[in-house]
Amino acid sequence: MSRAFVNEDNQEEAPIIPPRAPLPPGTSNYVTTKGLILLQKERENLLSEIEDIHSIEDGKDKRYKMQLAKGKLALLEERISSSRLLEISDNEKGEVRFGAKVTLLFKKENREQTFQIVGVDEANVKEQKIAFTAPIAKAITGKKINEEAILQLGKEPREMIIKAISYEISES
Template sequence: MSRGFVKEEDQEEAPFIPPRASLPAGVTNYVTPVGHKQLLEEREELEKERRELNIDNDKERRHATAVIDGKLNLLNERIASARVLQPGEQPKDEVRFGAKVGFKFLAGTQAGKEQTFQIVGVDEADIKARKIAFLAPLARALTGKKLGETATVPMGGKLQELKITEISYS
């Protein structure tokens, strides 16, 4: 049937499905056990939301269902590709995936200031919770370093020198 015979109000726009955190092609989707649990809980919540969808209008219900299904498809792909790494199995004296890393700024306006972050998977990253993705420039600069070593990382348009003051896995 030609589009000329379709009423405009019967045409539906494809729903916008928000993308997940970026994971470049070919990069392994590492997750911590906590991050994996969060992904599974997110899936349960979306499935529950779909089951309990209470919208009388057919068009609105189809749209809401399509959004939830789109989110579920992206989430299921992420769960299927997840490779859970146990932080406790990492070398204790070296910054690796899952490490909680403390460091001190050695120069500049933040000289002497200390910070602590945990290196986690892309879906688990949350700057407010002090968790950074293993792909972040800071995480990449710190990975492989040992206690007392320094790392140079671009921050705020400048190269910052950081000294590792703590490495722990919990």
Template sequence: MSRGFVKEDDQEETPLIPPRAEVPNGVTNYITKNGMDELLAEKQELIDEKGAIEAATEQEKRIATNFINAKIHLLEERIATAKIVDLSEQPTDEVRFGATVTLKIGNSSNFQTYQIVGVDEADIAKNKISFISPIAKILIGKKIGEKAILKLAKEDRIFEVMEIRY
């Protein structure tokens, strides 16, 4: 049927879904077991939310359902590509994916601790950084006492590995 015979009120916009954190092409989507558990819990929350939709009209319900379905679809794509890394198999004397690393930054006497995690798990407020972040990239392969240098526009920032935990 031609769109010319459809009432304007019947046309619905495709929901605009914010994208998930990007995993660059050709990069494996590594994730911790905890990160996978969080993705699966997020999926279940969306399914529960979809089942509890209350709307004044059928059109509002359809729009809300389409929005949640689109979010679930993006999430399922991410889950399907995720590769869980068993942290117990990581070398305990070297910074690798999943490591919780305590760092001395520059000449500061304060230490900072970060865990290197997957892109979906990264949350700087929880001291979790993505394995594709510049800091994680320079730390991978380092051992206790070794230094990594992050080249910034105006300076070089030196990170010294003080502790590694898995």
């Protein structure tokens, strides 16, 4: 068909739907109680956004926004359905596990850092929350207070000592 017969105004560009945080293949989608609540709130917000688009928007912009919101919702629903709430038993609380808030002493820098190990969707460096799939989380999982762990950064090993481990009470 000749380009003379193509109406350029009818050509709509499909929205680019941002991917969710990566989860390595074969890895369970562990979530904290708070993480699961945040996912459910995100779903409520998206459903509300879709309702608003239905009632307010019109035309080409409406179709684009609807495709984007429904695409995000589909990815979110997939993540929620694969989520696995992981609760720690009292006898596991003496070592670093999923959900732990951990204080580390980096020996070389003589600097302490505290963070919590959470699910991939809840991870946020600004809030000092790291994903359980992160190399540092893997290096310290299973360790107890005053045990040493090594994080390999390229050719440089970083020695760390577990200074504190705590578990926050689950939110309902």
